[in-house]
Amino acid sequence: MTNAIKAHAPQLRIPATYLRGGTSKGVFFRLQDLPAAAQVPGAARDALLQRVIGSPDPYGKQIDGMGGATSSTSKTVIVSRSSRADHDVDYLFGQVAIDKAFVDWSGNCGNLSAAVGPFAIANGLVDPARVPRDGIAIVRIWQANIGKTIIARVPITDGAVQETGDFELDGVTFPAAEVQLEFVDPAAEEDGAGGAMFPTGHVVDDLEVPGVGTLKATMINAGIPTIFVEAAAIGYTGTELQDAINSDAKALAMFETIRAHGALRMGLIATLEEIATRQHTPKVAFVAGPADYLASSGKRVAAGDVDLLVRAMSMGKLHHAMMGTAAVAIGTAAAIPGTLVNVAAGGGERHAVRFGHPSGTLRVGAEAAQVDGAWTVTKAVMSRSARVLMEGWVRVPAG
Structure with a gap:
């Protein structure tokens, strides 16, 4: 057989x-x-x-x-x-x-x-x-x-x-x-957000996040929808590297809760439950003023090397450097007076910003202007390889 x-x-x-x-x-x-x-x-x-x-x-x-x-x-x-x-x-x-x-x-x-x-x-x-x-x-x-x-x-x-x-x-x-x-x-012309750079109509909002509190937040559609909060408001300094957050299940849950409630306020989702089917957007980032820190490579980043510090979450984890689209959001927000990014960078008008991230620094430029009471940005520029x-x-x- x-x-x-x-x-x-x-x-x-x-x-x-x-x-x-x-x-x-x-x-x-x-x-x-x-x-x-x-x-x-x-x-x-x-x-x-x-x-x-x-x-x-x-x-x-x-x-x-x-x-x-x-x-x-x-x-x-x-x-x-x-x-x-x-x-x-x-x-x-x-x-x-x-x-x-x-x-x-x-x-x-x-x-x-x-x-x-x-x-x-x-x-x-x-x-x-x-x-x-x-x-x-x-x-x-x-x-x-x-x-x-x-x-x-x-x-x-x-x-x-x-x-x-x-x-x-x-x-x-x-x-x-x-x-x-x-x-x-x-x-970004995101669904539900009407294509507005600031879908809430404000450069800073009070965002109520259950279990976290009421956070100041800049919610912007530029490059990619991004929710910026202050590092100090959530217990951080802005100098953190990946392990400080990615090994902390409670912290990861907090960031996902912030992301869900921010997405709802931005009109990107209609119900909180929808956030599970939208993992890539929006991003959550936290900002702080300049400070010395050691990058993940061991390289020293001095406070004088940067205008501000930014750490960003991507797909539920702290990113090892910075997403390019989030860098566009950072550059755009930095160019608009009053945003949390602009304030962390020292305020005032600026056409470029250098920020510190877990792997080092990055410079991004943006051209923003106010037209008929609304902010517009004509372009953002950065170099990659x-x-x-x-x-x-x-x-x-x-x-």
Whole structure:
């Protein structure tokens, strides 16, 4: 008697590139290379991206996938030629939950935005006529999650994207080539928030948070919806590193409660229960005035090196550096007198701010103005770097 041979589905082989952008890394795809069912939004796309990253993983390690078991390394990007006038490519970002079957499409990743231009050029998605033999290629990116334009200035050497260089970015170990990003009109047009930079109509609100108290809060839609609170009001100094918060279950629960009640006030959710399906946005950050501290690398950051200190939560954990989109929110809020960010930086008018984060410092500029009594911001600018880590194909079990 012969044993029956069980049939097994083969693995799909999908062209992909693994890139670092800023202080994040993720798996990048051309839309045209995805299986047909995943070329449109929906369950098939979400299931594919989760399997690529290795989620949902009850062990929280993403061992059977490309993810790195942190919010900064559980990311996916889909890029395609743009059909929009004056844009080169469309860029869609998916934040993959680690232990849940969920992909959050509600916001952008500012760090990975730095890798979109280089990826698009290297993969033939940008008109070759727009890429100089040597110099800077200007890539016009449509950020499809939030409906905004990003301008990337990508260095080109001998007709190819230049990745090596001497630009140093705190939170990234090795230097690389600088990619300058300009976030055009970055006030996020979030659902329910009416596209207002300050959805409550105020630069500072009293936010009632059960079990925490009434906190002063600046709730802003710029780059990504962000809730800023004062470090001292929640028992912190602004010099904290990851372990001080991420090892404290009570603290993590407090930040999630603040996030839920802030999201409700911002009109991003209709009920508190909805926050569970919106993990990527809004962000929560706490601010303080300048102080000396040791960064996670052991590097000393002096009070005189920064205008203020900021620590930000991402996907339920304190971020190891700073999300690029949150940096846009910081720069924008710093430029508007009276916000908690502006006050922590010393108040007054400013067009740029350097802030301290767990890995070091970062400078971001913003141009803000008051028009007919409402604040607007025309652009926010910062520099990041990007590098291809691996390219070829990812494999996932078919079906």
